[in-house]
Amino acid sequence: MAEQEKGIALTEEQKKKRRSRSIAIACVLGGLVVLFYVVTIVKMGPDILNRAL
């Protein structure tokens, strides 16, 4: 326990703000995943299904 208390101690306010920022970053990353998925389909078009089985 003593080890965990060393270093920077965040206040409750800082923890709350960090959580909201983390959620926003997660949303952005999720959006990027969707974006790359959609753009891949757009760029490859019908060729996306044209592959050796």
Place this chain on the structure above:
Amino acid sequence: MSLVERQDMMNQETAVWNGGMGSVSDYVALLKPRVMSLVIFTAFVGLMLAPGTVHPVLGVVAILCIAIGAGASGALNMWYDADIDEVMTRTRKRPIPAGKVTRDEALAFGVTLSIGSVVLLGLLVNWFAGAFLAFTIFFYVVVYSMWLKRSTPQNIVIGGAAGAFPPMIGWASVTGSVSLESFVLFLIIFMWTPPHFWALALVKNGDYQAAKIPMLPVVAGETVTRHHILAYAVLLAPIGVAPYLLGFASPVYGVASAVLSAIFVGLSFDVWRKREGDPAKAACWRLFKFSIFYLFMLFALLLGESLIAGA
């Protein structure tokens, strides 16, 4: 926070850190959303006017990247100009002077978004547009914010180029190149910027003096600034009509832009004529507000015509 400071903190039992206080809305404010909205609009017009087509999804990606790149420039500008922002009443409530975001956090945020937007635009749309966006960010942050802003009264004349590039990037997103037409769009914003900002600078002269920024009214005086405003307004007028003169806008645009340009020159003349007290201040505000409407209308007319032509 430097590594040494961080190490010092780690050596103590516990330490208080004054960072990490920014909410999501503070980080959004770092992106200068109002400037970003103008960038999105002008880039979209450039993209729509460009010959050829782009897939709607890629078009949205291009505008998104240009918008994020513009926002990143804003964040880096606030990082560098935090000392100035603290002094000026107009900027005192920005996240860094308000103590909500530290300078280091703004720097990290701006650099991350800059790299992300350029790479995304290059990978998903085309690398010419990506490189152009990178150059625009460099121009705004390094050439304008770090160099020109504090050293010359021509700061916003040359620095204004950064704000004028977005329609060219929008155009380049479709064609992979630039052309005379996209350069005219650039010129309209480039010539519009000085009278727009000098009208504001005349009203906020005290602010700029306090921040020791060499704006034209501070360095050369208000009379010289009024001469410059009128001169730029007269030079802007034919450039505003140029899309019609060069054949890529209809006579409707030609007439509308000529009328709008005439009003712009008229209001600039009013600023030049009224030099004392409240009437002078009111004339500056009128020109400042109309200049925003002017730019919006020129680009909205061009956009409307391209939509009608494409229908």
